[in-house]
Amino acid sequence: MTLIKTSINRRSFLKSSALAGGGFVLSFSWLASCKSGTKETLTIPDEWFKLNGYIKIGENGVVTIMAPNPEFGQNVITSMPMIIAEELDVDWKNVIVEQAPFDPEIYTRTGQFTGGSAGIRSGWPGLRMAGATARRMLQEAAALAWSVPVSEITTQAGVLSHKSSGKSAGYGEMASAAAGIEVPEEVKLKDVKDFKIISTSQKNVEGKKIVTGKPLFGLDYKKEGMLIAMIVHPPAFGMKLKSVDVSVAKAMPGIKDVFTIETYKDDYEQQGFDLTTFNELIVVVGNTTWEVMNAKKAIRAEWEVFPSYTVTKRGWRGPETVHIPGGLESTSNHRREIEERAAKPANILRKDGDPESAFKNAAKVVERTYTAPFLAHNCMEPINFFAHVTADKAEVAGPLQAPGFIESALSARIGLPKEKIDIQLTRMGGGFGLRAYCHYLVEAAVISQKVNAPVKLMYTREDDMTFGIYRPSYSVTYKAALDNDNNLVGFQVKGGGVPESPVFANRFPAGAVDNYLAESWELESNITIGAFRAPRSNFIAGAEQSFLDEVAEAAGKDPIEFRLGLLDRAKNNPVGERNDYDAARYAGVLELVREKSGWNGNSNPGVHRGVSAYFCHATYVAQVLDLVMENGKPKIPRVSCAIDCGIVINPDAATNMAEGAIVDGVGNAMFGEMSFNNGVPSKTNFDKYRIIRQSEAPKSIDVHFVENEIDPTGMGEPPFPPIFGALANALYKATGKRYYNQPFFGESINLG
Template sequence: MSTRTSIPFSRRAFLKSSSLASGGLLIGFNLFTACKPKAVESPMDLSSLDYQDFNAFIKIAKNGAVTIFSPNPEIGQGVKTSMPMIIAEELDVAWDMVHVEQGILDTQNYTRQVAGGSQSIRFGWDALRTTGATAKQMLINAAAARWGVEASECTVSEGVITNAKGDTLGYGDLVEEAAKLETPEEVTLKEPKDYKIIGTGKVNVDIDEIVTGKPLFGLDYKTEGMVYASVMRPPAFGQKLESFDATEAKAMPNVVDVIQVGDKIAVLAKDTWSAMKAKKALKAEWKADTKLESSEDHDRILKGLLNGNKFETLRADGNVQKAFAEADNVLERTYESPFLPHNCMEPMNFFAHVTDEKIHLVGPIQTPEGTAGRIAEMLERDANDVHLEMTRQGGGFGRRLYGDFAIEAAEISNKARLPVKVVFSREDDMADGIYRPAIKYRIKASVKDGQITGYHLKEAAINSNMYGLIPNFFPAGAIENYQVDVAKYDSNITTGAWRAPYTNFLAYAEQSFFDELFEMMEVDKIQMRLDLLEKVKGTTDERIQYSPERMQEVIKTAVEKSGWGKQADGVYQGFVAYYCHNSHVAEVADVQIEGGMPVVKKVTCVVDCGIVVNTLGALNQAEGGVIDGIGHAMYGQFGFDSGMPTATNYDKYRLIRMQEAPKVTAHFIQNEYSPTGLGEPTLPPAGGAVANAFKAATGKRIYKQPFMENPEFWRLSDQPILG
């Protein structure tokens, strides 16, 4: 059994050593002359090098330069750095000689070219290691053949192969011979104890380009003859275009054309400013073809669903009604959350050039294959006609899964017969979003003879279609009588995945409920969680997805690292333990009262995500998830009035501010389990940890997000609240 320890990181150290953000599946890099005994000090021009293919991912030039292409989208979650680290580890080359390239959509050679669900490293782990190890073995075999020795007599270190006599050959010396060899059917992968690259901290491979402003993102893309499209869309969900007048817009400088595409009006211009300015000059008439919904409607509908009996039961263990009827005590609470926009730093954009020969697409997309397929189908073209290039993305969070903006660009280009780049303004981005759905949860639990005997979770959501995993998360398996029911209302407001779908709110609801339940039971909140997990050990229920042992370990480590129960007077703590995206997380929030208000000062976060590939990247994801979770739980307020969003920019939509971000200390459990998700798992527990700490500090519980919608609720003195 592997030994486990925690790896501490401080926020200050992280900020000093720089950050990592990425996202993509396979990786491309150049190993320059690390493949030879002497390494050059600066990158060489790779454009004219003669490469030999090893496979779809790795190419090696005669001078030893190696390129490995990254097929998956880079959205800021770190895989464009961590995935090359995995291949470089098994290929056995020096990391400081690595260069990364972004691949294009290639359905023949790559699978799962998707950025979503925090699954890229998890699904790519074995394949990436095998890719690197296979290329290394082919190079070893080529060296052995040249020397006339057995391959087993050769060793490798940082791209240099050595035989028993001490003779050496660099990878670049063997590229032609190795490329002609048959691919080994089996290769030996490294043991974790032998890792030199995996488990270390590496800076984002794109950091120099990002800092110096070199073209990387979709908004940076330009090509000859390209025009920019600013699109007027229906101002309210449920409206259709009736008529429009573009006379004034067409007369404005640099405007190329104005065209109608369905219920949208696209202004094409030579630059974004001209396109956006001309769009404001359009005169359009809209009509409603269905009810224009408001948040008041949604609130009433969801409450009605919770009070009704039209549920789909996702899991039912035992008999919860019998448990409630026989209970000594029953606790029931309802929790509410609003819609939320994604608000990626880079607004939606995409380039398309549709010709008779091909469909050329370029831009930031989390689902390149699915989007390309939808565009080919829409245009009634063969899928092979589509050539899609992925750019780095300034945030995704689920919004770029859907590709509506790419489809829109292709549709406009097809009609205009021009190369077109659609660019959203911030207002476009927030008003025409695919939002986190509004959800209400009702949780009921029964207690008999000091034990939890029943647990019933009811969900009522707008357009809910992603709750399949929820019934098998904790406390499933820990409570004999356990039931999960769901109901939904089909709305014309578009909803979809938002960072850590559903768990982003459910974690707060359940963990806040547990805190109150344990207070009612007058039991230790930590020990009760450990006791419940103890009941799951040895289960034969294959539906259970979390590990009780690993969850117990993060709980115990969080207690230790946070100084739980040992803080100075005036420091109030809230505890949460949660499982999602295949990872186990525990968080403790420290709160103090300042100016009569509770203020989050620190969060201690403990994560078990298996082997940590890149410690810097892992820290970035853990910290970012915590702060994002706190920010949206406390401040994110968004809704609809007659089908129109209540906010379309940051003057009305509140995000967490820099001075409000607490100190975050992350600890990673060190073990030899295969890596699991990390881009999302630290977000869901954050809101619950803060809510429980606020209760400890103020004596008040709140059942609705955002917590600070009514700051007067929390104020404990007559001191004014500073905005």
């Protein structure tokens, strides 16, 4: 048992009124237990008693738990409330989950950020505390009612009991009294062995709403009198608006107004996540989507190339000046510039031992270069946001990963203090990092303010795919030195990108090699980039794991044995002190995937296997991908995946996440690419931008979790990066060809 000090923000316990949730209407139960064909409904209580910002209990024992983080597919809307329910000690069947609005005073300003695979990891202590604190208040209420010591009150599945007197009561009976109890200063947390909900598979609490098409998403949001708005942005990176003729569009049926807006004013000092690509936009506002789409096509605008400029942004490290080059960039030029830049000296991030001598004296040197293009996020739900801004308040609702990041920009732009701004979080049709950059919320609010009406801003697919904030384009060169006994005695990584470097200097195999050098460079660009599922790791993992495969081959060693040998060195006699991984846990997932995939028992000559392992976002993942060639086409019959993310909150949901990450990774490795010609994106829709489809997905994926009692970490990103390497390594076995440049296949070749 762990005793913790309660340090939840005080306002989450304010009890101005014990009653909460007046007008709270539920049309049906979206209960966790969705046995096919059966209907389970909860009786909605007459009164709700609020125990803290996360928990309301009805007089009949039904519990409402607020899901703090916005949801875009990781199922944190189920798993975060499960943690609260565990410590509250209720029956999950009696729990209703509700999406919380943005409220930094209850949930902390950064606490409602879904990203960085940090939701569960950073939410864990606070969510447990919220549940345990409410449980303690219920126990104290029962102790007072029964005049017995609180220490003698036990709980089980929503029932309070006092053994020696034989008294018992449901949480609902004590909820009213508990809501008036002083918040305890210390509470006890459960032992891991006593968990009843955590580590059991629970269905997505919104599953029923999703499969019946209920309005859940931002694009489904409606309000009386709401107008539809769309934007026209410049056709190329490096361009801005010169002039626009709105007369034809304005006269079209159903069109209310056509005008231009500036998302941020010139003197606004942007924070990192305020990033926008095209600050000046043409806006069309009308009654219906189709009318606005048609009017958008009638806009006649002239664009001009902008000169280079500098902008001051407030980042994590304080204000920094960013130089944005002018001109129209092309992928062909990027490739040449990358080659030239990579050949020049770079910024040394870490140096261990004497790499120069190690390479000079090596028996064998392996050197390989890997590249990857820009990628578009392509969330299935295009960018959109609802806004209704009036003189004294702003109501906004829509899909965003990071409400806390954009609130200041919104407040500054529309001239309303934060307490007058209400941000509602809708379910997101994908995020992948893109929706951490919420400039479109500000755009919607500025448009609403201008037309003085509730407005839903919607990007078309074409707008969504071409407005930037892409995964950067990368290049990395690895060098390995082997001695006469095929030991890895030197390792160099030198990488960069447009406009960001992918190199993590302190990741494996740093710490496992005596002579190590990590270098980094960057090339400026006016093509905007941002977080994309496992930023930087999503490229460097595949490159590194492909390279290690080739080095293992040069050393004449089994690729798993080779990696385990390095991890053994890092565990027992690490080089340097800043290595950012736990070598034993890293080796653990490799050993587990070796066992579960039957790596050593592969006797089928037609099955070609590739292995890969990576650690990022605090979670360890190893994968073995099986590949067969059928009629000259590669086909993936099976992927095995081993994961150490500590305690697994919701195993089936975590498995779903790993399956999806593997499919997504195979798709991006094979086909993902955005290129540019004179600043113009080469792809604007799914006719050209290839996304992996049903017939191309691996035929089976088995996911295995390391069992331990370590605090849980995240699942959204870590299973994604390594699969690029496993695929490249399996393709090599099948074809005899190494794949160094993503996308591996491009337009013409299909996966079978």
